Amino acid sequence: MTGKTIAILGGGFGGLAAAHALRSRLPVEHRVVLIERKRAFSMGLSNLWVMAGQRAHPKDGERTFAKLAGKGIEIVHESIREIDAARMTVRTDTQTMAADYLVIALGAELAPSAIPGFPEAAYNLYDSEGALALQGALRTFTGGKIVILMSRTPFKCPAAPYEAAFLIDASLRERAARERTQLSIYTIEPQPMPVAGPHIGEALRAMLTQRNIAYFPDHAALKIDTTRKRILFEIDEADFDLLIGVPPHVAPSVVRDAGLVDSTGWIPVDASTLKTRHPRVYAIGDIAAVKLKNGMFLPKAGIFAESEGRVVAENIAAEILGHTSAARFDGRGGCYLEVGNGKAAYGEGDFYALPSPRVTLEEPTGARMREKEQFEQSRLDAWL
Numbered sequence: 001m002t003g004k005t006i007a008i009l010g011g012g013f014g015g016l017a018a019a020h021a022l023r024s025r026l027p028v029e030h031r032v033v034l035i036e037r038k039r040a041f042s043m044g045l046s047n048l049w050v051m052a053g054q055r056a057h058p059k060d061g062e063r064t065f066a067k068l069a070g071k072g073i074e075i076v077h078e079s080i081r082e083i084d085a086a087r088m089t090v091r092t093d094t095q096t097m098a099a100d101y102l103v104i105a106l107g108a109e110l111a112p113s114a115i116p117g118f119p120e121a122a123y124n125l126y127d128s129e130g131a132l133a134l135q136g137a138l139r140t141f142t143g144g145k146i147v148i149l150m151s152r153t154p155f156k157c158p159a160a161p162y163e164a165a166f167l168i169d170a171s172l173r174e175r176a177a178r179e180r181t182q183l184s185i186y187t188i189e190p191q192p193m194p195v196a197g198p199h200i201g202e203a204l205r206a207m208l209t210q211r212n213i214a215y216f217p218d219h220a221a222l223k224i225d226t227t228r229k230r231i232l233f234e235i236d237e238a239d240f241d242l243l244i245g246v247p248p249h250v251a252p253s254v255v256r257d258a259g260l261v262d263s264t265g266w267i268p269v270d271a272s273t274l275k276t277r278h279p280r281v282y283a284i285g286d287i288a289a290v291k292l293k294n295g296m297f298l299p300k301a302g303i304f305a306e307s308e309g310r311v312v313a314e315n316i317a318a319e320i321l322g323h324t325s326a327a328r329f330d331g332r333g334g335c336y337l338e339v340g341n342g343k344a345a346y347g348e349g350d351f352y353a354l355p356s357p358r359v360t361l362e363e364p365t366g367a368r369m370r371e372k373e374q375f376e377q378s379r380l381d382a383w384l
């Protein structure tokens with residue numbers, strides 16, 4: 001058997017999970033190549049801890065890719081410039097690589113400029129530098145209007161902006177600044193986490209009400225007036241002293257330019273195998289549009305990217321080794337919803353359930369918060 005090359009594009013949650021699962025299944029004559037432009041990996045959830053000051057700097061949640069080579073995973077630290085899915089080639093800054101299998105795991109790109117005024121006026125919660133700047137702004141905040149804005153769907157980790165609201169609420173209470181602060185959420189969504197169903201939306205709304213966090217659904221931001229510190233929505237306006245934004249998300253331009261996205265703006269895939277319409281080309285994680293039976297899409301979350309990466313790896317390895325594989329992604333996954341004061345709730349779901357996703361949300365506990373911290377640590381230790 002001649003050696004095959006599997007090129008994994010993107011070394012985030014999905015790419016790292018796929019690379020490790022492939023390496024553990026394939027003999028050394030097969031190359032596992034990970035192409036990633038960043039020198040270090042960190043999880044999005046770290047931004048919340050940086051924002052809240054629990055983590056001093058984004059660097060404290062980072063790990064470099066240095067150990068991968070020793071594990072038999074080749075790492076190419078370059079930007080991907082072109083993907084040719086028909087010819088199975090990838091062009092980076094300095095080379096063009098031919099592959100037998102492509103796993104596209106390039107995630108979602110943030111597009112703050114898509115909302116005029118956003119880059120100048122909003123602290124970008126989804127960017128580690130934005131989270132760090134926000135840490136400073138919150139530390140010196142003594143009262144006024146804080147607005148959390150979810151500008152467009154889809155966005156990664158639909159729970160994260162709600163977690164940010166709970167953490168800010170808790171920290172302002174600790175500093176006795178909560179009474180002088182009006183904390184509001186404006187979102188384009190019709191309810192919190194619509195894909196999780198109305199009961200989860202209601203549970204979250206109750207948690208917001210309990211903490212006196214105002215909630216304005218169905219608000220599509222048109223632009224932000226930076227001078228007057230005002231958000232202009234389709235239907236009304238809102239003032240702020242401190243604006244925390246979740247920017248629009250788009251597929252990375254290299255993926256759009258390759259003609260791989262459909263009308264959703266993301267790569268359509270088979271929900272069980274993550275195959276694209278190109279043979280031996282897979283898309284996993286945030287870049288993939290996984291359509292659910294109720295017409296909605298699987299949320300963009302690391303836990304799904306990771307499971308999808310493992311499934312794809314198992315199937316590619318089986319094909320190369322001439323085995324059969326029953327590995328299928330089942331749409332199940334859970335995540336921790338931090339609420340402040342060292343506690344987190346746990347939401348778990350079967351997103352492939354019929355006729356619509358079945359999701360449960362447990363009460364917050366300290367034990368769940370420790371599990372969330374362990375969630376980060378265990379992946380960093382296993383992968384890097």
Ligand SMILES: Cc1cc2nc3c(=O)[nH]c(=O)nc-3n(C[C@H](O)[C@H](O)[C@H](O)COP(=O)(O)OP(=O)(O)OC[C@H]3O[C@@H](n4cnc5c(N)ncnc54)[C@H](O)[C@@H]3O)c2cc1C
Nearest residue numbers: 010012013014037044045080106107157285286301302303
């Ligand atoms: C604030 C916040 C909190 C979150 N909390 C959670 C949580 O609690 N649980 C959870 O499961 N998920 C959480 N997420 C979501 C999670 O981070 C993403 O869903 C996950 O990272 C998606 O994995 P991925 O592999 O698809 O993409 P990514 O992890 O984003 O990886 C994509 C990689 O591709 C690289 N890349 C992109 N373009 C190029 C190019 N042209 N050339 C080379 N490399 C390129 C990028 O540098 C990146 O490393 C959170 C996200 C945020 C922002």
